[in-house]
């Protein structure tokens with residue numbers, strides 16, 4: 228039971244071109260910081276990407292929408308040539324829109340692939356994602372409409388109905404809806420400047436043991452899994468952003484099917500990290516390891532983590548409101564593993580979705596059963612919380628084996644990789 232025959236593992240926490248998984252609002256921040264970060268800087272520079280979307284941050288379609296918005300802004304300036312930094316969803320959205328508007332565009336991408344945090348992986352000839360997997364808010368998602376036009380196969384997942392695995396095979400789910408509503412009411416009523424921990428810890432400490440455990444599990448599922456950040460850092464009032472659970476479908480074969488389509492015909496320079504952007508009265512100069520280029524305007528779509536850690540030097544420096552926003556927003560860490568097994572050993576669940584709570588509070592993993600769509604026993608796991616420090620060490624095979632053991636033990640089986 229639990230014979231692992233193939234795997235792939237993400238490393239978002241240490242990825243120099245991501246520096247985390249997705250952007251979040253810290254205790255002193257608000258969605259206004261996202262708006263401030265995306266505000267044009269003079270007439271030649273604009274930051275786009277998921278972090279700049281006030282209501283759809285941390286999602287592919289939010290990133291894409293921000294790229295399209297920035298493209299319209301740039302095209303209005305009647306430039307001859309525009310550069311886009313980054314070939315993730317925002318960068319591809321920007322470059323494609325500019326091309327359609329008749330503007331000459333060049334995309335500089337640091338990695339040797341497109342897609343950014345949609346990160347394709349392949350196991351045994353099947354495509355998976357080590358980053359984004361789902362089309363969220365499906366009914367109101369521009370990329371979902373693109374997936375439909377391309378006749379891509381998508382599979383719905385019900386995040387509200389996971390099977391909780393806790394060693395006995397399958398545990399009953401806590402009354403998640405009731406707890407979730409109580410949780411959200413408390414967070415919405417929190418004062419600005421309060422962290423999630425400020426609000427949640429006193430509440431949980433006042434509950435009797437069973438109720439406290441149920442609330443902690445709900446916090447793991449609703450907040451820790453969706454952020455990958457410490458509760459003491461996250462804004463209580465604004466840190467719980469919309470997205471997951473509002474209509475989710477995953478793309479069979481992976482996001483690559485969308486990104487390849489979006490990038491077709493674009494001038495994308497892979498292996499072109501940008502280190503410096505100089506804006507003057509006549510234009511913009513981008514420079515990096517692969518040389519330099521002069522353009523009339525630039526749209527920068529690199530992740531918030533790259534900007535916050537000065538991965539690119541700006542001359543003149545970014546204005547104070549942008550720098551303040553960078554300081555109040557941050558990146559969390561959620562890691563992913565795709566596991567292919569010789570045989571299916573876990574219980575079937577119609578929602579196709581499982582949760583395993585970790586050994587300590589704020590340690591959680593969620594699992595998608597991709598077996599039916601893939602035709603081979605396959606699980607896609609997401610891990611968040613402090614146990615990443617123990618699980619995500621050593622080489623990828625060791626990490627995959629540890630992740631497999633977590634799931635296998637929780638499902639009530641023994642693993643070939645225990646220990």
Ligand SMILES: Cc1cc2nc3c(=O)[nH]c(=O)nc-3n(C[C@H](O)[C@H](O)[C@H](O)COP(=O)(O)OP(=O)(O)OC[C@H]3O[C@@H](n4cnc5c(N)ncnc54)[C@H](O)[C@@H]3O)c2cc1C
Nearest residue numbers: 276277285286287313315316317337343344359360361501
């Ligand atoms: C594990 C995980 C699971 C996720 N699951 C989902 C999901 O199911 N559904 C969903 O909607 N979203 C999900 N997301 C979030 C989603 O992937 C992102 O919000 C979205 O892809 C971000 O797009 P972007 O264009 O803003 O940034 P990115 O995709 O990060 O693109 C930025 C690009 O800039 C490049 N770059 C960085 N620095 C430089 C530089 N100096 N010079 C040149 N290029 C540079 C990067 O290599 C990258 O290609 C997930 C993310 C992760 C990590």
